[in-house]
Amino acid sequence: MTPNSKPDSDFPWWLVILCITGAVLFWQVLSSQVYAAALNTLMKGIGITIAVALIAYIGACLIGLGLAVMGLSRFVVLRQTARLYIEVMRGVPIIVLLLYVAFALSPALVIAVNWVITPFGLDPWKTRDFPLIARAVIALMLAYSAFLAEIFRAGLQAVDKGQIEAAQALGLNGWQRFRHIVFPQAFRTILPPLGNDFVAMVKDSSLVSVLGVSDITQLAKVTAAGNFRYFETYNVAALLYLTMTVGLSLILRRIEARLRQRTER
Numbered sequence: 001m002t003p004n005s006k007p008d009s010d011f012p013w014w015l016v017i018l019c020i021t022g023a024v025l026f027w028q029v030l031s032s033q034v035y036a037a038a039l040n041t042l043m044k045g046i047g048i049t050i051a052v053a054l055i056a057y058i059g060a061c062l063i064g065l066g067l068a069v070m071g072l073s074r075f076v077v078l079r080q081t082a083r084l085y086i087e088v089m090r091g092v093p094i095i096v097l098l099l100y101v102a103f104a105l106s107p108a109l110v111i112a113v114n115w116v117i118t119p120f121g122l123d124p125w126k127t128r129d130f131p132l133i134a135r136a137v138i139a140l141m142l143a144y145s146a147f148l149a150e151i152f153r154a155g156l157q158a159v160d161k162g163q164i165e166a167a168q169a170l171g172l173n174g175w176q177r178f179r180h181i182v183f184p185q186a187f188r189t190i191l192p193p194l195g196n197d198f199v200a201m202v203k204d205s206s207l208v209s210v211l212g213v214s215d216i217t218q219l220a221k222v223t224a225a226g227n228f229r230y231f232e233t234y235n236v237a238a239l240l241y242l243t244m245t246v247g248l249s250l251i252l253r254r255i256e257a258r259l260r261q262r263t264e265r
Helices: 013-031 033-071 076-091 094-120 132-157 161-169 174-211 216-227 230-264
Strands: none
Touching: 013 033, 013 230, 033 076, 033 132, 033 174, 033 216, 033 230, 076 132, 094 132, 094 174, 132 174, 161 174, 174 216, 174 230, 216 230
16 A cells, blocks of 8 residues: 555544544433423424424425526527526525515515415415515525536436437437436436435525524524523534534435445346
8 A cells, every 4th residue: 555545444433523523412311401302392393393394305306407408409599598697696695695585575576476366366475474484495495406407417418428329329219218228327427426315405404493493503692592501501402413424414314325335236
């Protein structure tokens, strides 16, 4: 082994350190009433956090894939429309987009819906009937779809054009080529960045607390403001987020390793 070479697999000392730190914090939770009370309260926000991240991510993937296909279209209007959307969404901070969707776009959407349904005798919507959690999901969906679109585009472009031409010569139409040739190969390429973005989505879901959505971060803010135990409360919040993100990262690494083994066979 040369001095500049790296071993194939380093022992995960970082994971050992995290496990020891987590064990210490869990011991404090079990032995301290303050930690235990904070954990019991913050655990109620785990479901909201996961639901927001998962729903927003699925929607962002669908929008992002559509944008990637539009960006690779032979029609210039579709390409330019996709590029405009991507550049705008990537240029606006997520927290600004959250506030814009919640307090500017949502009322306009309610007005548009009322304009459509009122002639049919239906009861008009009210802005307060539009749940804040739905506004937060839409905002995260729009924000992340732009980043995922670039990931999908890079994966689709990485597929060998010769295979696409061969599939076309065999008589496969555009959808069949995409379904059987292009997307399966692109998926193996884009899986790592897709997994990283999902982990990032779980962390960025904490931004929905600015809208008052009762996720982990919002419950931590309310709890700390009530008991003035900021150190203990935010320790528990950090521990919950770390548990979710590190656990997801390990699962995704395992999936990537299995896919790599199948590809090498």
